[in-house]
Amino acid sequence: MxxxxxxxxxxxxxxxxxxxxxxxxxxxxxxxxxxxxxxxxxxxxxxxxxxxxxxxxxxxxxxxxRIYGISFREDKFFWYIHANSGEIWSKLVYKCLKLNIFGLENLAMIPGRVGASVVQNIGAYGKELKDFCNYVDIIYFNNGCKIRLTNNDCKFGYRSSIFKRYLLSKCYIVSLGLKVSKFWTPRLYFNNLNKLNYLITPKNIYDAICKIRKYKLPDYRFVGNVGSFFKNPIVNLNKLIELKNYFPNIIYYNLDKNKVIISAAWLIKYCGLQGYKFGTVSVYNKNSLILINNGYANSKDIIKLVNFILKKVKSYFSILLELEVCLINKYGIIRDLKILR
Ligand SMILES: Cc1cc2nc3c(=O)[nH]c(=O)nc-3n(C[C@H](O)[C@H](O)[C@H](O)COP(=O)(O)OP(=O)(O)OC[C@H]3O[C@@H](n4cnc5c(N)ncnc54)[C@H](O)[C@@H]3O)c2cc1C
Incomplete structure (x- = not known):
């Protein structure tokens, strides 16, 4: 069967x-x-x-x-949340908002579960999971040992962690500890949130983000997709200056004093691929970072479209995009992406 x-x-x-x-x-x-x-x-x-x-x-x-369970405790300065891996991330964010625990609202409506949020160090609108992660409890498959990792141990990076890089398929994340400051500071500079023309409250930020997400992202219940298929590339300032000479309108955000993060959606759109259809898959017409299933998507078309996008972006900008999603074959997660060239 x-x-x-x-x-x-x-x-x-x-x-x-x-x-x-x-x-x-x-x-x-x-x-x-x-x-x-x-x-x-x-x-x-x-x-x-x-x-x-x-x-x-x-x-x-x-x-x-599907390991469920959430508990909360607090001290004078922080909220401490212990969430088991099977909890739905977006429900956790909403529950916190209802309990007047503020800070997670920028991570609203990300449609995964708590365990995987750690793997990918989920991020949106200028915040990432790592900003709140206190500890992660894991169980190793080979010996059944349970250990607790600190935020530092998790080696979080942009849409990455020690789990994504080394430990996938070796351990099971069973719970996550979050530490949320009681002194709320809004994060607004991403994606026009700073143009909100009403009172800045956690609830208003949450509502604004939900509204933008509903407009910009296809609803996967009706249009199959996995959110951003590609990561936004990180480049140094010299590369940015070079790019800006040829593409003055390029969209980027400052990461630190030497690096910027370029909008991969802008790069793909510039190549003329927004809305591009290839057999059973397409580039979404409102956001070119997203590939959508036209109904009966097959892996051949997915690989061909991904390769086509990688090739185009490379030829225009000399930038090789990386995948944000995990590709899986009959043996599990594909680490050596030779199929992409
Ligand atoms: C419409 C849409 C919008 C999205 N927006 C965002 C966004 O704004 N920001 C963002 O970062 N992501 C976004 N995503 C991507 C995705 O929702 C997140 O990466 C999410 O955290 C994945 O959760 P999941 O439960 O679906 O994980 P899965 O897809 O089920 O798993 C992802 C990986 O984690 C591993 N894994 C899952 N659970 C565990 C566990 N308990 N222990 C160890 N390994 C585990 C799996 O083996 C797999 O390799 C979006 C996706 C969609 C469809």
Whole structure:
């Protein structure tokens, strides 16, 4: 018997697997670690499947992360939130807002679960998970050991972490500790938030971001997508000066005093690819960072379109875009992206 993963990947790919199990507790996980070790099975964790693109049917066991539970405590200066990995990130943000815990509102409406938010160091509108992460609890697949990592241990970077770089498929993130300051400072400079012409409150920022996101991003329940397919490239100031000579309207944000982050959406749009259709997939017509499933997307078309975009951007700007999503083949996450050239 095979199981379709169509409803548990937001790109809506009709990929199949033979084994799927729901993980509700750490005990479920311990049992599964033992079983898979004994039988030599590969394991792949899925939250909401909103950052993965399957290129083939998967030949291992899919673990659906559904470990729920949230608790809160506070001291004079901070809120401390302990959230288990299967909690839905956007619900956690909303719950915090309702409890007058402010700070997470810029990360509203990101459609994944808590465990995966750590993997990708989710970010939006100038804030990232790393700004709030206090600790991460993980369980290693090979020996079932549970350990706690500090923010520093997680080696967070732009849409990256030690998990994305080294530990994917080696451990299961079971919970996340967040530390949120009671002294709220709004973060507004991204994407015209500083043009909000009403009172700056956490609720108003939350509402404004939800409104922008609803307009700019396709609803994956109707149009399959995984959010940004590519990362925004980071370049040094010399490269920026060179680019600005030829492309004075290029969009970028300052990262630190030596580096800027360039809008990959702008680069792709400049190449004339916004709305570009390739067989069963397209570049979204309102945001060229997003690829959409035209209905029956297949991996051949996805790879061809991705390669076409990479080639075009490279030839115009001498910049090689990196993927933000994880590509998955029958063995698991593809690390060596030879298929992309
Ligand atoms: C419309 C849309 C908008 C988006 N907007 C943003 C955005 O603004 N910012 C942003 O950063 N991202 C964004 N994303 C991408 C995505 O939602 C996030 O990366 C999210 O954190 C992925 O969560 P998930 O539960 O769907 O993860 P999945 O896609 O299920 O998994 C992602 C990776 O994490 C691993 N993983 C999952 N759970 C665990 C766990 N418990 N332990 C260890 N590994 C695990 C998986 O094996 C996989 O490699 C968007 C996606 C969509 C569809």
């Amino acid at each position: 095979t199981i379709s993963l169509k409803l548990i990947n937001t790109f809506g790919l009709n990929i199949k697997t033979k084994f799927l199990t729901v993980i509700n507790t750490e005990y479920d996980l311990f049992k599964l670690c033992k079983y898979s070790k004994k039988n030599n099975y590969r394991l792949l964790i899925l939250g909401n499947g909103s950052n993965v693109v399957f290129l083939e049917n998967y030949h291992g066991i899919i673990l659906l992360d």
